[in-house]
Amino acid sequence: MLRTRYLIASLIVLLLLVPNTAYAMHIMEGFLPAKWCLLWAALSAPFIIWGFFSIKKIVSEKPELKMLLGLVCAFAFVLSALKIPSVTGSCSHPTGVGLGAILFGPATMSVLGSIVLLFQALLLAHGGITTLGANIFSMAVVGPFVAYGVYLIINKSGGPKWLAVFSAAALGNLLTYVTTSFQLAFAFPDVTGGIMVSLVKFLGIFAVTQLPLAISEGLLTVLIYNLLTAH
């Protein structure tokens, strides 16, 4: 029993010391078997196509928005490279998923998020090309749509603005990682316990680091949102 506690404790310490946890949460290149790569890519495709056509429509109406969207992509990339002080004391990187979804809508965000993920893979070696589909699904599909949905629900039900923004960003962030855990659990079920046990393993590992990060991102997004509306 002592050994177990020691093991779990050291695992937690290890995870708290791990830098760049937000990046580490992109599924790395080569980690998923080929069939899962294809499946997640196929599941992401409709959202990207939807987003692509909605962007195409926007740009044909207002051509200057193409520049804006390109620059916003660059902005999201830079934002994700910012270190934000995390509640736990270590540093993390915001995903910007919630903010983007609130400002530009989830469909547009799925295309922009995909480009950001591609650039992170190629320029920063975070994430990968074969795992791009899976990462897009969690970070550029589930994240923005959850964030946007939460934002709309709280807004419509007359909740305070800050709560809507906070919940959107925090849940957008958190659900992204829950999705990643699902993706890993599907691909690597526990030999005897199956997918559920595997899911508990991955969720357990990432919850330790991810909960405080989700709260950090929520707080930061409220701050940015307030400042933006002040401008």
Place this chain on the structure above:
Amino acid sequence: MLHLDRYAYNNSLVHIHPLERFLFSGVTLITSLILNCEVVSLLVILLMAWVTVHKGSLPFRFYFKLMLLPMTFLLVGIIAIAVNIVQETSTLLWGVNLFSMTIGINYDSLYTAVNLFLRALAAVSCLYFLSLTTPLTEIISVLRRFKCPELLLDLMSLTYRFIFVLLETAEKIYTSQSARLGYASLRKGYQSTGSLATSLFVRTYKRSLDLYNTLEARCYNGKLEVLEQDYEVSKKNIFMILFIQVLLVFIALFYGGII
């Protein structure tokens, strides 16, 4: 911070057609992923390291450090996969009892973990070859050959260019905030980061309007069309790429006991 980008322009493979570099990386990546064989993975890791470091004249130390970058994810991931609930305690290599269950590593789970470890590193080394030898502008031009929609390519070109502009701006704002003690405590750090992001966003918006004007001044017609550089496709290189793939398939079959 973008060291990969720096090397993408300063390596000895820049004169080779980007399409060849793209294919070498991409096809080998797919082959090794599909074959899913430890020996192939190991060979791909060595091959890519040799081509990137030796042929591309990149510092080995840098390449080695880069290979360590995904280790956090990889180690955490494979530990989670290697450690299972074990019923058949006879195959157990290491384990502990917890709540009347045995949790541990057995031969099968260890094999899966090692296989995954090598496969992931092989794939990563293919990706690194592309990142370290091929600037994004060239990757975009290869995507153009593959008929990727122009709108996406335009967005990617703009993103790539302005990442550097905005990074520089962000760095300057950060510096001026630090000079005024903006990160002196956690709370101040939050507020400073928030105003940094906001200010950067407002500036991003303004920049996009200015950029549109400067493009309009150059007869912009909705398409960001530019002249691509000319390269020669080398048949020999294409043949070599295919040959390597065939070789890898044979090795996988041989190792799997089929040949």
Place this chain on the structure above:
Amino acid sequence: MSASILQVQGLHYTYPDGTLALRGLSTDIARGKKIALLGANGAGKSTFLLHLIGILKPFSGKILLHGEEVKYNRKALHNLRSKVGFVFQDPDTQLFSASVWQEVSFGPINLGLSKEEVKARVIKALDDTGITSLKDKPTHFLSYGQKKLVSIADILAMEPEVLIFDEPTASLDPRYTKHVMELLDQLNQSNITIIMATHCVDIAYGWADWVLVMKEGIITKEGTPEEIFTNDQLLISTNLSRPFLLEVFQELSSNNYLPRNISLPKKMADFKKILQENAPKNK
């Protein structure tokens, strides 16, 4: 009026936020001149220049290119912008591509030229600005001065008849300032009309052969540099200082160091020559 390449008649413009920027600005841009546009921050210089390439559309008034009124449809604007080039102040907003070669090719491609012609133009523009060696470099590795030269090559490759520069030497170090000013002279010698907005009266005085002074949304005065910079009342009312060379020269003249009938020197070298020719014989 065949000497005028651009005629500007009674431009009025108000920004969406209500700022009144131009209040009936008129002037003629003569072909082949080197024109300096002076005026304090906020006098409306940039607004005026953006009208010259049809980025802004005046509320009233009009612009004539080669005597023909500029219409604000796509074809007419295309024609205007193929004749009038604009080098923006901050190269970082102008350069949109990460590759120098691609960047410079953008303008000529939009002109609808053939691939060979575009290539030839890019090569020439890089050569004229002296940055051929940068053609394979990514934009983000360049120094500020180098980016400035790329932003000039951008426009040169379109072979315009008129070139507009907004503060071309701002934030450049002395070496690049010299390079850019020499380039401007060279371009002018190859028959390009140049309009340069600047804060630096010394540069304007030494370089220009015609000076436009803006104040509160109109060209309050135009003339040769000698006329403009010896008009003390104008300089005071528009917050301009006198060029250094002129200041010293006039002080020397009025204190009898030099005879009165010497024409004003425009460059340091001229001034030195005058001093040597008129040096007192005895100690």
Place this chain on the structure above:
Amino acid sequence: MSASILQVQGLHYTYPDGTLALRGLSTDIARGKKIALLGANGAGKSTFLLHLIGILKPFSGKILLHGEEVKYNRKALHNLRSKVGFVFQDPDTQLFSASVWQEVSFGPINLGLSKEEVKARVIKALDDTGITSLKDKPTHFLSYGQKKLVSIADILAMEPEVLIFDEPTASLDPRYTKHVMELLDQLNQSNITIIMATHCVDIAYGWADWVLVMKEGIITKEGTPEEIFTNDQLLISTNLSRPFLLEVFQELSSNNYLPRNISLPKKMADFKKILQENAPKNK
């Protein structure tokens, strides 16, 4: 050495990309001086200045504040930055708050002062820079010159002992240039040591009482403006031009317009006085 406020000893610094920026830079910053820092682009001026506020940490070498070595922990940096202020070149990168008032209060709040004290400091800083009337304006509404003044007020509100300016007059029109230079003199008179990096030799010559010349990562020479700017060999090797005033003055002296024993004029007014006093009697 109590006259030195900052001592810099053998700084070495290499950027992460491998660019060698400082190669053993040493100098002393004397209290109460007006110091100009000159050097071509790429000489390492900005890198050096960023070391003075501890934004960059040298690979070897050290900086002493009031004779005590600066450590790179949170507390020591806090102390350093509360004593040494830095006004960046481009006010657009320095201003990030929505209103001028918030902007200027950022520094004093971070110093941990009481609310009343912060308020008093902001009011004083706005007053000193002459922009009290802008206090409720949003920063993005201001003209470039006004933003520059706000960026100075930003730092003044922290009441530093040393003030560093990076190209304070770049892109300013003559009126704001004059305003800023007068402000710098005023601040110096209230006993603040000022370090100004500039490309403009004319401004450096007329304003500074000590000049540092950087080349390839070290201070290659320092001295009074007179010493530095009459050293032709130094000027050539560091790509600096001679100040206009000095150039003309020396030309006049060598051509016998003026007697040889007159001390060099530093400002236009001095020069005019010399000319008037030595004017030839006859025509």
